[in-house]
Amino acid sequence: MNDLLVNAAERAGHYLETIGERGVAPTANALADLDRFNEPLQDRPCDPQTVLATLDEIGSPATMGVAGPRFFGFVIGGSLPVALAANWLAGAWDQNAGLYATSPVAARLEEVALGWLLEALGLPPESGAGFVTGATMANFTALAAARHAILQKVGWDVEANGLFGAPLITVIVGEEAHTTLFKALGMLGLGRNRVVKVPVDSQGRMLAEKIPAISGPTIICVQGGNVNTGAFDPVEQICEKAHAAGAWVHVDGAFGLWAAVSPGRAHLVAGVEKADSWATDAHKWLNVPYDSGLAFCRDREALRSAMSVSAAYLPEGQRREPSNFTPELSRRARGVEVWAVLRALGREGLAELIERNCQAATRFAVGLKEAGYEILNEVVLNQVLVKFGDAETTLRVIKVIQEDGTCWAGGTVWQGHTAMRISVSSWATTESDVECSLEAILKIASMLKQPLV
Numbered sequence: 001m002n003d004l005l006v007n008a009a010e011r012a013g014h015y016l017e018t019i020g021e022r023g024v025a026p027t028a029n030a031l032a033d034l035d036r037f038n039e040p041l042q043d044r045p046c047d048p049q050t051v052l053a054t055l056d057e058i059g060s061p062a063t064m065g066v067a068g069p070r071f072f073g074f075v076i077g078g079s080l081p082v083a084l085a086a087n088w089l090a091g092a093w094d095q096n097a098g099l100y101a102t103s104p105v106a107a108r109l110e111e112v113a114l115g116w117l118l119e120a121l122g123l124p125p126e127s128g129a130g131f132v133t134g135a136t137m138a139n140f141t142a143l144a145a146a147r148h149a150i151l152q153k154v155g156w157d158v159e160a161n162g163l164f165g166a167p168l169i170t171v172i173v174g175e176e177a178h179t180t181l182f183k184a185l186g187m188l189g190l191g192r193n194r195v196v197k198v199p200v201d202s203q204g205r206m207l208a209e210k211i212p213a214i215s216g217p218t219i220i221c222v223q224g225g226n227v228n229t230g231a232f233d234p235v236e237q238i239c240e241k242a243h244a245a246g247a248w249v250h251v252d253g254a255f256g257l258w259a260a261v262s263p264g265r266a267h268l269v270a271g272v273e274k275a276d277s278w279a280t281d282a283h284k285w286l287n288v289p290y291d292s293g294l295a296f297c298r299d300r301e302a303l304r305s306a307m308s309v310s311a312a313y314l315p316e317g318q319r320r321e322p323s324n325f326t327p328e329l330s331r332r333a334r335g336v337e338v339w340a341v342l343r344a345l346g347r348e349g350l351a352e353l354i355e356r357n358c359q360a361a362t363r364f365a366v367g368l369k370e371a372g373y374e375i376l377n378e379v380v381l382n383q384v385l386v387k388f389g390d391a392e393t394t395l396r397v398i399k400v401i402q403e404d405g406t407c408w409a410g411g412t413v414w415q416g417h418t419a420m421r422i423s424v425s426s427w428a429t430t431e432s433d434v435e436c437s438l439e440a441i442l443k444i445a446s447m448l449k450q451p452l453v
């Protein structure tokens, strides 16, 4: 057994040590090689060392270099070495983190990490939280608590009776809300389309003055960090208006919420602690492995009521029971990695990670602008939107950048403009990674410049 695990660690170490030398996207050959996985299920067992070797030989070259320093797609971040190491150890522990009884260590680490997270993010210390798979499920979980609380206020028990015959709920979102927020609303029976959409400004920020008059059970979904621009809805203003009318304010802060830990960026989330619930990802900017999201809720009991396994709302025992705060019962101990990163970085290390990524984004924007390309967003955080000409040219540039392999960024459409989106969210990205990526991007863009007519 030990040989097998040491072999896995050596292969993983080699993979990570050489990831900066290969192209970020897999080559066509590596992708074609994936066909070798297509073999019939064998009758006879196979030696685990051979299984691992096959996985490494065929699988590793076909990975996207997300763990490397020059992947700038989708705001998805890498994994800090300490997080990966904690993940391996926790994997060996094979704990079922659903119950205190099945894993006292996982339950205690979640409690400790939760306290640290609330402090670092500046959220109310009394908040409850669930350790879930990602921001989609964090939105789902927090909005389930919201649904519980606002219906309870009008005398309706939604966990017991569902939404059949329930008082109507108004859901208000910004026009630029993330697509997964609508999915969460759909899963909760609140409807993907049955929402009031509030117009936004040029950065995708909700126009607070355009929020309609609020009456009856209402949830307002605010965004902290637009996936294209990085911009924040005016959360303080929205909270004031919402709370005056008894509405619940939920914040989708999948990556943007982490701005709170950096003194230079915290102003972007000013007032965020006035909301009622928050969703964020740990696998994005906290740089832990997939999958890891967090759902926070000021009203701990609302979250517990929505997520308890037992409908009888048993009084809580001495210990926080993890499964009372998440949709899942059995699950892996993802709080271990969150704890490990916070313990390793501390407040200063965390702030430095966020700030360094934001400065890299600014450097990209400055370099691209100096070369004459249009930056579509105000670069306030870690997101940069750049246009290389018309849509066709921009798409061509993106395709060649991806094929070139020095770095990887994806395309997006921002308010009618086709753009390339650069997102800097990995601990591994250094200044020299930014410079060599910028150089590659500029070289390709100038090579493909539209001929002047």
Ligand SMILES: *Cc1c(COP(=O)(O)O)cnc(C)c1O
Residues within 6 Å of the ligand: 075, 133, 134, 135, 136, 137, 178, 180, 181, 223, 225, 226, 227, 252, 253, 254, 255, 281, 293
């Ligand atoms: C990434 C993201 C999500 C979805 O997060 P997952 O972890 O992929 O489920 C939701 N909202 C925003 C703003 C995001 O950036």
